[in-house]
Amino acid sequence: xxxxxxxxxxxxxxxxxxxxxxxxxxxxxxxxxxxxxxxxxxxxxxxxxxxxxxxxxxxxxxxxxxxxxxxxxxxxxxxxxxxxxxxxxxxxxxxxxxxxxxxxxxxxxxxxxxxxxxxxxxxxxxxxxxxxxxxxxxxxxxxxxxxxxxxxxxxxxxxxxxxxxxxxxxxxxxxxxxxxxxxxxxxxxxxxxxxxxxxxxxxxxxxxxxxxxxxxxxxxxxxxxxxxxxxxxxxxxxxxxxxxxxxxxxxxxxxxxxxxxxxxxxxxxxxxxxxxxxxxxxxxxxxxxxxxxxxxxxxxxxxxxxxxxxxxxxxxxxxxx
Numbered sequence: 179x180x181x182x183x184x185x186x187x188x189x190x191x192x193x194x195x196x197x198x199x200x201x202x203x204x205x206x207x208x209x210x211x212x213x214x215x216x217x218x219x220x221x222x223x224x225x226x227x228x229x230x231x232x233x234x235x236x237x238x239x240x241x242x243x244x245x246x247x248x249x250x251x252x253x254x255x256x257x258x259x260x261x262x263x264x265x266x267x268x269x270x271x272x273x274x275x276x277x278x279x280x281x282x283x284x285x286x287x288x289x290x291x292x293x294x295x296x297x298x299x300x301x302x303x304x305x306x307x308x309x310x311x312x313x314x315x316x317x318x319x320x321x322x323x324x325x326x327x328x329x330x331x332x333x334x335x336x337x338x339x340x341x342x343x344x345x346x347x348x349x350x351x352x353x354x355x356x357x358x359x360x361x362x363x364x365x366x367x368x369x370x371x372x373x374x375x376x377x378x379x380x381x382x383x384x385x386x387x388x389x390x391x392x393x394x395x396x397x398x399x400x401x402x403x404x405x406x407x408x409x410x411x412x413x414x415x416x417x418x419x420x421x422x423x424x425x426x427x428x429x430x431x432x433x434x435x436x437x438x439x440x441x442x443x444x445x446x447x448x449x450x451x452x453x454x455x456x457x458x459x460x461x462x463x464x465x466x467x468x469x470x471x472x473x474x475x476x477x478x479x480x481x482x483x484x485x486x487x488x489x490x491x492x493x494x495x496x497x498x499x
Contacts, residue, residue, distance in 0.1 A: 218233040219380075270367040288335065304392060
């Protein structure tokens with residue numbers, strides 16, 4: 179980031195020290211209670227029996243890191259069903275990724291950072307997902323008693339909201355609630371009883387997103403065909419991975435650089451987007467060598483920019499012939 183942007187974004191004060199917003203956006207954030215706890219519980223509540231949790235993780239760092247890691251945790255703990263149509267197939271994920279993204283952005287940006295001893299939590303159960311954040315509505319009202327379509331934008335942390343708006347992670351018009359519900363309404367497997375729920379009191383805010391596939395039967399007559407198609411797709415993916423790694427290992431670069439590239443590819447694959455901060459976190463390097471690695475991958479045609487997820491996002495691709 180250019181030096182002047184630290185001032186224009188209000189990330190440092192007149193003495194050159196990080197403001198609270200700047201500290202929350204630093205890769206090694208010094209604000210200890212800015213963390214994200216994620217848990218995939220075994221069952222419908224937190225008492226799962228012999229095994230309470232199936233997966234869990236704790237993340238710290240900048241708010242952007244927390245956002246990316248939180249979305250990745252949800253993605254790896256959900257399944258996507260699909261069914262064939264006459265000329266294509268319809269995918270039916272457990273949760274709408276856009277809804278999860280918007281709800282997590284809301285939790286991280288609008289939480290009350292003056293409440294100590296409490297962090298943002300993502301809890302995934304068999305039938306639902308909840309995202310909890312400290313601090314209720316900024317104006318003191320209860321979200322469950324409001325009309326979602328008429329809630330105006332009120333920012334508890336305006337500097338953070340402005341920065342996330344400039345990065346393309348959120349809109350400044352305060353349309354997050356609308357996007358969460360509209361994404362669910364547009365899902366192929368949506369039903370009225372699965373409407374997202376919002377709850378707040380004086381000290382907390384919680385969004386509940388229901389598993390769109392929970393309790394739905396599977397057409398067993400198509401299982402064998404789907405298994406066969408899955409095996410064929412798995413073979414294609416394996417061949418694609420081998421081809422990509424061949425291109426990667428053929429680059430003119432240090433062995434340590436290639437090793438970092440492979441680690442990055444194995445973590446994000448062809449579908450997930452990554453940024454310079456991810457490379458810095460993965461390899462333990464500073465911004466400059468992380469940027470050099472991105473430049474080398476771009477020159478080789480092995481990555482391409484990703485739109486709609488903020489600036490400086492890339493994903494891996496096979497080089498064009």
